Amino acid sequence: MDQTQEIRMQVMWNRLISVVEEQAMTLLRTAFSTSVREAGDLSAGVFDPQGRMLAQAVTGTPGHVNTMAEAVLHFINEIGRENMFAGDTYVTNDPWKGTGHLHDITMVSPSFKGDVLVGFFACTAHVVDVGGRGFGADGKSVYEEGIQIPIMKFAERGVVNSFLVQMLRANVREANQVVGDFYSLAACNDVGHERLIAMMTEIGLDTLDALGAFIFSRTRAATLERIAALPRGAWVNSMMTDGYDQPVKLMATVETRDDTVNVDFGGTDGVSRWGINVPIIYTKAYACYAMKCVVAPDIPNNWASLEPFTVSSPENILNAPRPAPVSLRHVFGHMVPDLVLGALAQALPGKILAEGAGALWNLHMSVKPTRAGGKQAEILMFNSGGMGARPELDGLNATAFPSGVMTMPVEATEQAGPIVVWRKELRPDSGGDGQYRGGLGQMIEIAPADGHEFDFSAMLDRTVTAPRGRNGGQGGQSGTAQLDDGTQLKPKGWQHVPEGRRLMLALPGGGGYGDPAKRLAEARADDVLKGYVTK
Structure with missing residues (x-):
């Protein structure tokens, strides 16, 4: 040609x-x-x-x-x-x-x-x-x-x-x-x-x-060239997550071969009886995304650039067969990139960001009137915690990685039904310390409008197991969910917010990267000036 x-x-x-x-x-x-x-x-x-x-x-x-x-x-x-x-x-x-x-x-x-x-x-x-x-x-x-x-x-x-x-x-x-x-x-x-x-x-x-x-x-030629430049070997990483009623272990082995990179999810916990399972098609989507982010981020996404990245897994929570419940497949699906990147960090030291919040903190609210003249509504709200710090940059605050969805404006959410978002702001001190600081999570307060109550489906993780730092960086803060009267709420499942109460969410922050002692004094002063750090 x-x-x-x-x-x-x-x-x-x-x-x-x-x-x-x-x-x-x-x-x-x-x-x-x-x-x-x-x-x-x-x-x-x-x-x-x-x-x-x-x-x-x-x-x-x-x-x-x-x-x-x-x-x-x-x-x-x-x-x-x-x-x-x-x-x-x-x-x-x-x-x-x-x-x-x-x-x-x-x-x-x-x-x-x-x-x-x-x-x-x-x-x-x-x-x-x-x-x-x-x-x-x-x-x-x-x-x-x-x-x-x-x-x-x-x-x-x-x-x-x-x-x-x-x-x-x-x-x-x-x-x-x-x-x-x-x-x-x-x-x-x-x-x-x-x-x-x-x-x-x-x-x-x-x-x-x-x-x-x-x-x-x-x-295809460009992708194979990048794969050829990778070190040869196999690297293993594991991660603990909150699960539903007990922690869930995820495990991945990344192996470079002649002209492919394979991720195997053997060692991951088995299929759950709750709707947190992931069909392999979704697991593969985010595993391939993580590998492309590192190996070929600038090569366009198409059949030929995806084909060299392969996935294998026995039946488990990341390869759940029909008819397993899978409604919240995104929660662990969104953890897969950090899981895979943790293995790649061993092959490519100094090039992989720290762990972040991972899964979106989605809320599905089913609003009902408590007296005549009220309104029923189904409202879905996406919220993001902090990204992990990068090898040469701080983590991004309140950013949806790996999903990439945009922030939903409070005004649009309130227009969808009778709720009031009283607070939505960055969460100080939630990002892990390090040479580069982890991104901040958010503080969010939501209440039913007068004359209403709502049930909500919690789809939260990282409330027990916090995002980990990398290369000496400290972990980010884990998240919390409670009512304004101090009632503690579960990270997953349908729960109730009565009229007059507020749902209070503290979203997790990302892990830090590198030795905290190496953070520049100007950067620490800027953290305090912006309110990112209060200590």
């Missing part, structure tokens, strides 16, 4: 990325749920006719993007090429073929140019409710956790499956929000298709075959 052709291919590749970014922005702007609209809990991407991811939108989370990369193959196999038509949209929330739990809806749409199938568009988003016990860890099997939608058609030749919509409305608490999000997901793929066909028509492409070959060859 001569230089002119290479430049042309690179321009088309960039154009393809802009197509999927516009696809994602459509979902972000039209979604009904605040978790999508405000926090960006979504993914979007374009795939070739074989179901291999060509490009992903920058907007989105690794858990959604990397699971979606595998999910499209399930759609192709189960729908069948002979049953695919222009105007189709397919849907599922199958945890083992989608993104790990029932609350995430994945939609896939074939993209035809004339009569030729040129690719697929896929997108994923978290919806506020799927029925059942609600978003929480209390289910004993996936059957209790909500309505299950097998891979099926949401629309055929542009006509929506009205029977599916009726089933949804009969099974969820917030029917308008959920159905609205389904239409937003479908519209997201439609926009991607329209922009792709316009691009192909303008450039004169009949298929994406040549462009796909260019993308895959470049990214």
